[in-house]
Amino acid sequence: MEQRIGSSSQPLKGEPVTGAGFDPAFIPGLTGSAAQGEAEDAKPAAEAAEPAEAEGSPVPEESVPEAVDSAESADEPAGEGPVFEAADRRARIVADHKGVRLGLDAEECEFTWPEIAAVETETARFGKRFTVTVHTPDRRWYPIEIEAASRAQFAEWEAGMDAVLDAYFESE
Structure with missing residues (x-):
């Protein structure tokens, strides 16, 4: 019996081939490596x-x-207003007057404040992982996990993220 790797479904004739599987630029905010x-x-x-x-x-x-x-x-000077930065050995998040930038290894994505519908933060019940999820208006979400040095750092990160969101994010 022959086995194939990958999807067996093919696009219909005349149907355009779109989506993140065929074109990584299809995902808003995603930049090349x-x-x-x-x-x-x-x-x-x-x-x-x-x-x-x-x-x-x-x-x-x-x-x-x-x-x-x-x-x-x-543009507005980078020194004005609150800035949130958190990073570990692989992941990085920066939130400032320009928007939110997420990075994991060599991949990065950037969201300006008008492109963001919501920003969610979550701390792990066990362990030292701090998760920030950026939600876009088209119902997509982009989570990133940052490993903290200690659980005490969670309160500092939550306060820093709240200060940035209060200063720059306008909810409707």
Whole structure:
């Protein structure tokens, strides 16, 4: 008897192939891994310089990142308002005036405050795991678990997350 690995169902003819199984960009807030970014950056410098020279662009490439940095600094300063950060050896969560960023190993996703329907925190009954779940308006949720050094750290993390949510999250 022959066994196959994977789903045996195929899309119907004429039906578009969509979903996170076929296109990871289908999930809002999900960004590519670091390996994808490195593949794009691996182009030779000569190839990257050719389009700028062909267009006759008077702006050198070195000044472009500076312009991006100054545009980001035009936003609200990062030092204002509360910021929540928690991380362990694999996972990281940052919540500030921009929104909520979750990271696990090399994968990251970012949610701006208008993209968030709810943020839920939960502590494990046993153990030292602190779970933060970001819910989106399209009924998707993205949980991440952070391992605390001790259970006493849970109260500090809950207070920090509450301060950020009170300052930036507007419930309707």
